[in-house]
Amino acid sequence: MSSLVDGNAVIGQSGGPTAVINQSLVGVVEGLLAAGAGRPGNPIRRILGMRHGVRGLTKGELIDLTDFDRPRLERLAVTPSAALGSTRDKPDEAYCKRIFEACEKHGIRYFFYVGGNDSSDTCRIVNEVSNRAGYELRCFHVPKTVDNDLVGSDHTPGFPSAARFVAMACMADFLDNISLPGIKINVVMGRHAGFLTAASALARRSDRPFEPSTDGPQLIYVPEAPFDTERFVQDVAQVYDAKGRCHVAVSEGICDRDGTPIGATLIKGGQVDAHGNVQLSGSGALGDALADLLKVKLTPAGGKPPRVRADTFGYIQRCWPDASPVDASEARGVGRFAADLATSGDLDGTVAIERVNPIGSAQPYAARFRRLDLSAVAAKTRHMPPEFLDGHCNVSRAFIEYCRPLIGTLPIYERL
Numbered sequence: 001m002s003s004l005v006d007g008n009a010v011i012g013q014s015g016g017p018t019a020v021i022n023q024s025l026v027g028v029v030e031g032l033l034a035a036g037a038g039r040p041g042n043p044i045r046r047i048l049g050m051r052h053g054v055r056g057l058t059k060g061e062l063i064d065l066t067d068f069d070r071p072r073l074e075r076l077a078v079t080p081s082a083a084l085g086s087t088r089d090k091p092d093e094a095y096c097k098r099i100f101e102a103c104e105k106h107g108i109r110y111f112f113y114v115g116g117n118d119s120s121d122t123c124r125i126v127n128e129v130s131n132r133a134g135y136e137l138r139c140f141h142v143p144k145t146v147d148n149d150l151v152g153s154d155h156t157p158g159f160p161s162a163a164r165f166v167a168m169a170c171m172a173d174f175l176d177n178i179s180l181p182g183i184k185i186n187v188v189m190g191r192h193a194g195f196l197t198a199a200s201a202l203a204r205r206s207d208r209p210f211e212p213s214t215d216g217p218q219l220i221y222v223p224e225a226p227f228d229t230e231r232f233v234q235d236v237a238q239v240y241d242a243k244g245r246c247h248v249a250v251s252e253g254i255c256d257r258d259g260t261p262i263g264a265t266l267i268k269g270g271q272v273d274a275h276g277n278v279q280l281s282g283s284g285a286l287g288d289a290l291a292d293l294l295k296v297k298l299t300p301a302g303g304k305p306p307r308v309r310a311d312t313f314g315y316i317q318r319c320w321p322d323a324s325p326v327d328a329s330e331a332r333g334v335g336r337f338a339a340d341l342a343t344s345g346d347l348d349g350t351v352a353i354e355r356v357n358p359i360g361s362a363q364p365y366a367a368r369f370r371r372l373d374l375s376a377v378a379a380k381t382r383h384m385p386p387e388f389l390d391g392h393c394n395v396s397r398a399f400i401e402y403c404r405p406l407i408g409t410l411p412i413y414e415r416l
Helices: 021-034 053-059 070-077 092-103 115-133 158-177 195-203 231-245 264-265 285-297 325-343 397-407
Strands: 005-011 044-050 062-064 106-115 137-142 181-190 218-221 246-251 306-312 348-355 367-372
Touching: 005 021, 005 053, 021 044, 021 070, 021 106, 021 137, 044 053, 044 106, 053 092, 053 106, 070 231, 092 106, 092 115, 106 115, 106 325, 115 137, 115 348, 137 325, 158 181, 158 195, 158 246, 158 306, 158 325, 158 397, 181 195, 181 285, 195 218, 195 246, 195 397, 218 231, 231 246, 231 285, 246 285, 285 306, 325 348, 325 367, 325 397
Parallel strands: 005 044, 005 106, 106 137, 137 348, 181 246, 181 306, 218 246
Antiparallel strands: 044 062, 348 367
């Protein structure tokens, strides 16, 4: 631990926006202001925001947040998407050296970066560069990702709100599927982790959440369970033959038994992002290909093909303006906690959310925050644990009990 160092603080947002990422931004600002930032004689002189993350920082594109009044901060907190602007840049050592040089130029001694595992890696590298230079730069990663794939945490800010959207969208879509029967496929975000797709299970009637044949989606496919196209056809046929309809949720990152992404093989010549990943969420190719497969395989000889439709939820699920109350509170909290760490003398780290009571216990949901080393999270990916899966096309009771308290109260609809 050490006392506060004289200089400015800077905050940036990185990666895909969420419904609550601005809660974290405001949480950091609140924590710094509570420590006296911006007041005469306080070591933390100004609170600066990076325009479009570290890309803007290296260009000197900064906005002063120090004197924002409370009503404006509160409006900002409940505004979805990244108010400062985000970036998909994945800085290497040379890029991080430019980031450090920009921090030196602008007198920055407190560096906060809100983002996922690549953002935590940026914090780690910038921290190492500054340490080698003998320049005290307190670097803190503030967690965010709708994929829920950061290691070390029970869950990640941004996920509960996106999971709420997925559950409610599938709930309404299933009622549509009852009205006009057919086969409906919904492709949900999640390149390597299936948490968000798994949240579709909460669309099932709350009085019968563990009966896979009661409500849709009857079939849920996530990257953690190998996907076999022939078995997929059989799964759909079984439900469709029994009910005359079938409702399916599929992760964009489903893979075959060898780990080859199904979507990436179908999207020929697709765009790639700064991380070299094929942009799955910006394309309906996976849903269309699966729909075409079912039409071909399930058309009887001389008969008509079944009615099959596919939707790709895409970017709309990230920032839908109906945040989970738990998510909004915790996103604010991790930002505030990161600021508290920095102003209490910690030199670096990331924030983890820890569930207090066991999943499925009679005790109410509660969580606390704790500090982790940057190296514990940086560039690592968390996957759904085996106990959250029920075979190859469903989720378990344990996952339902894990996810349900995070997303808030869902509506209850009547049936005839």
